Amino acid sequence: xxxxxxxxxxxxxxxxxxxxxxxxxxxxxxxxxxxxxxxxxxxxxxxxxxxxxxxxxxxxxxxxxxxxxxxxxxxxxxxxxxxxxxxxxxxxxxxxxxxxxxxxxxxxxxxxxxxxxxxxxxxxxxxxxxxxxxxxxxxxxxxxxxxxxxxxxxxxxxxxxxxxxxxxxxxxxxxxxxxxxxxxxxxxxxxxxxxxxxxxxxxxxxxxxxxxxxxxxxxxxxxxxxxxxxxxxxxxxxxxxxxxxxxxxx
Amino acid sequence: xxxxxxxxxxxxxxxxxxxxxxxxxxxxxxxxxxxxxxxxxxxxxxxxxxxxxxxxxxxxxxxxxxxxxxxxxxxxxxxxxxxxxxxxxxxxxxxxxxxxxxxxxxxxxxxxxxxxxxxxxxxxxxxxxxxxxxxxxxxxxxxxxxxxxxxxxxxxxxxxxxxxxxxxxxxxxxxxxxxxxxxxxxxxxxxxxxxxxxxxxxxxxxxxxxxxxxxxxxxxxxxxxxxxxxxxxxxxxxxxxxxxxxxxxxxxxxxxxxxxxxxxxxxxxxxxxxxxxxxxxxxxxxxxxxxxxxxxxxxxxxxxxxxxxxxxxxxxxxxxxxxxxxxxxxxxxxxxxxxxxxxxxxxxxxxxxxxxxxxxxxxxxxxxxxxxxxxxxxxxxxxxxxxxxxxxxxxxxxxxxxxxxxxxxxxxxxx
Numbered sequence: 001x002x003x004x005x006x007x008x009x010x011x012x013x014x015x016x017x018x019x020x021x022x023x024x025x026x027x028x029x030x031x032x033x034x035x036x037x038x039x040x041x042x043x044x045x046x047x048x049x050x051x052x053x054x055x056x057x058x059x060x061x062x063x064x065x066x067x068x069x070x071x072x073x074x075x076x077x078x079x080x081x082x083x084x085x086x087x088x089x090x091x092x093x094x095x096x097x098x099x100x101x102x103x104x105x106x107x108x109x110x111x112x113x114x115x116x117x118x119x120x121x122x123x124x125x126x127x128x129x130x131x132x133x134x135x136x137x138x139x140x141x142x143x144x145x146x147x148x149x150x151x152x153x154x155x156x157x158x159x160x161x162x163x164x165x166x167x168x169x170x171x172x173x174x175x176x177x178x179x180x181x182x183x184x185x186x187x188x189x190x191x192x193x194x195x196x197x198x199x200x201x202x203x204x205x206x207x208x209x210x211x212x213x214x215x216x217x218x219x220x221x222x223x224x225x226x227x228x229x230x231x232x233x234x235x236x237x238x239x240x241x242x243x244x245x246x247x248x249x250x
Numbered sequence: 251x252x253x254x255x256x257x258x259x260x261x262x263x264x265x266x267x268x269x270x271x272x273x274x275x276x277x278x279x280x281x282x283x284x285x286x287x288x289x290x291x292x293x294x295x296x297x298x299x300x301x302x303x304x305x306x307x308x309x310x311x312x313x314x315x316x317x318x319x320x321x322x323x324x325x326x327x328x329x330x331x332x333x334x335x336x337x338x339x340x341x342x343x344x345x346x347x348x349x350x351x352x353x354x355x356x357x358x359x360x361x362x363x364x365x366x367x368x369x370x371x372x373x374x375x376x377x378x379x380x381x382x383x384x385x386x387x388x389x390x391x392x393x394x395x396x397x398x399x400x401x402x403x404x405x406x407x408x409x410x411x412x413x414x415x416x417x418x419x420x421x422x423x424x425x426x427x428x429x430x431x432x433x434x435x436x437x438x439x440x441x442x443x444x445x446x447x448x449x450x451x452x453x454x455x456x457x458x459x460x461x462x463x464x465x466x467x468x469x470x471x472x473x474x475x476x477x478x479x480x481x482x483x484x485x486x487x488x489x490x491x492x493x494x495x496x497x498x499x500x501x502x503x504x505x506x507x508x509x510x511x512x513x514x515x516x517x518x519x520x521x522x523x524x525x526x527x528x529x530x531x532x533x534x535x536x537x538x539x540x541x542x543x544x545x546x547x548x549x550x551x552x553x554x555x556x557x558x559x560x561x562x563x564x565x566x567x568x569x570x571x572x573x574x575x576x577x578x579x580x581x582x583x584x585x586x587x588x589x590x591x592x593x594x595x596x597x598x599x600x601x602x603x604x605x606x607x608x609x610x611x612x613x614x615x616x617x618x619x620x621x622x623x624x625x626x627x628x629x630x631x632x633x634x635x636x637x638x639x640x641x642x643x644x645x646x647x648x649x650x651x652x653x654x655x656x657x658x659x660x661x662x663x664x665x
Contacts, residue, residue: 012284015263015661016309016402022357023391023401026384029373043357045260062284069255092306096291104290109499112492117284137309137402198405198413203302233295 004151005053007039009073011066013059016137017084018042024143034151049076058083060093060120067126074127082129085136089207089239093120131156134190136205159189160209163202166193175201179224186212186238204237256282259650261358263310264660272642277634277649279626281498283664289613297323297608298409305403307665312403313346314593318600323409325587326604327580334573335411341564342397343466343591344557349390350594351550354657356383359547362651363445385434389427396420410577418569425565428558435555442551443534447544452629455506456514459592464522466592472518481590484599488616498663500623507624510596512549524559527552543629544655582608593618595659619663626656
């Protein structure tokens with residue numbers, strides 16, 4: 001049997017998703033007998049580029065050379081998968097308002113002339129991607145399911161339902177009903193509602209799901225007497241505005 | 251068509267490029283992460299969101315950033331967490347050090363010494379070693395899952411305490427598993443004490459937290475030339491240099507290059523190691539005062555064992571009393587607060603200023619790797635001089651081996 005040839009690439013990010021991928025690799029060694037790793041800088045000296053079936057890419061390409069690397073990845077891979085929220089939506093690094101970058105760069109690096117980085121954007125901003133495995137970090141069962149789907153010639157399913165669904169299935173108490181600033185209704189599932197399961201409101205870190213009703217949640221927060229500034233801050237964590245800023249930049 | 255991109259050094263956390271000019275006999279290791287501007291993206295955000303955000307600086311040591319931010323906020327708001335809360339945080343930090351050291355030792359560094367290309371070969375050719383690495387990793391992951399909520403990017407610790415109570419039963423189970431895997435940690439020490447480390451000596455100034463114990467949470471910062479300062483004073487003592495060619499700021503202490511992390515903690519606190527780890531260190535053929543940065547690998551294995559013993563001690567203390575971790579009540583007020591803890595690679599500093607509404611108006615983070623880079627900068631040059639008679643490819647490999655021995659977290663250094 002020919003093995004499935006995969007590669008793992010890290011752009012700028014925390015490398016947490018890559019570590020989860022490593023956890024997956026250890027837990028499912030039987031699955032990995034059918035897989036060959038061609039290129040994975042973090043744990044290997046091999047850097048093969050020929051006939052990659054699937055490239056898993058984590059992080060955001062904030063440097064120009066990373067954008068070039070990303071284009072190479074696309075050119076050499078049958079499928080490209082955004083591994084984790086940074087690659088999928090821009091993630092936490094995209095919380096920074098692109099308009100304030102220059103000013104903040106000067107504040108953090110006083111006296112430095114040249115900034116090497118661009119605003120954090122999803123990898124789909126630069127190349128076409130085929131699949132997303134969401135999570136901050138991604139979790140092992142989702143990776144396992146994706147890889148086993150591919151090995152069995154199934155089209156991997158993509159999650160497009162809110163965190164709330166996971167909360168309901170775990171029978172968590174609704175934090176929004178308790179008046180807390182929970183982002184669950186807007187946020188794409190993939191974390192097994194882990195924060196609400198600890199009694200902590202959803203931060204929205206997995207990004208906004210398609211067709212989310214942002215207006216309704218904003219109104220709920222307004223009814224709870226939260227300030228407009230706070231509401232704007234919280235909504236920003238689902239990177240709803242990222243597309244808008246792209247249009248402005250284009 | 252192939253686009254141009256940088257060739258980053260393999261098996262290192264984050265992106266760095268090694269440039270060697272064999273004619274001029276110069277070596278330069280440049281950090282080439284893009285500026286991530288975390289100290290800017292927290293501005294204007296609510297104080298209680300910060301631990302969550304800054305943990306995303308690093309997926310290798312998220313717990314260290316998370317707890318540092320919590321501690322700094324507690325300093326601003328005058329919150330005194332309970333003894334149980336502090337012990338549980340120490341347990342998490344211990345597990346974080348074990349987890350990070352283990353990843354570095356077995357996955358990134360060990361292939362250098364067994365002449366393997368990668369960890370894939372380790373699995374096949376050295377199944378026993380790989381098995382040990384997995385056992386240690388699973389132990390650390392388990393502690394972080396039980397106490398922190400998950401093994402990467404914690405959830406459960408909050409400002410003033412823990413969101414959810416940790417059960418005595420879970421802790422007793424952890425203790426049982428720790429006892430059972432302590433022999434694996436011991437095996438790791440034996441393995442890393444026997445590796446053939448290149449001969450190299452580079453005296454430097456070491457910096458580590460110090461108090462009555464092998465401290466990772468409270469305490470002042472002590473240097474190997476006997477200077478002591480309070481963590482709240484760190485900005486005055488540690489100076490960051492900004493370079494055009496590097497996105498990491500390089501940190502110096504009293505104008506000198508420094509080293510922090512396992513070598514520094516051992517240099518300054520070795521007499522406070524737990525009994526069995528200390529015996530291992532003293533009976534080893536490796537001299538931990540010999541200023542050889544390659545030996546960091548051995549020191550990290552000693553620390554893995556120490557923090558296994560330490561975790562057992564911490565759980566014993568926790569189980570003696572009723573565990574109280576409900577978040578302490580507090581009022582929001584404006585102020586400035588700084589904190590330090592020992593992260594896997596050394597002392598990590600966070601400081602924040604918040605306004606009367608709890609919004610962050612200033613932030614500063616100083617990482618262990620930023621400090622160690624000052625030393626690595628001169629060491630790559632020094633090493634190249636020592637090995638100038640080797641073949642060019644061997645020179646390059648040896649310098650890369652040194653870089654990996656430092657266990658730099660370039661991701662952290664450019665936060």
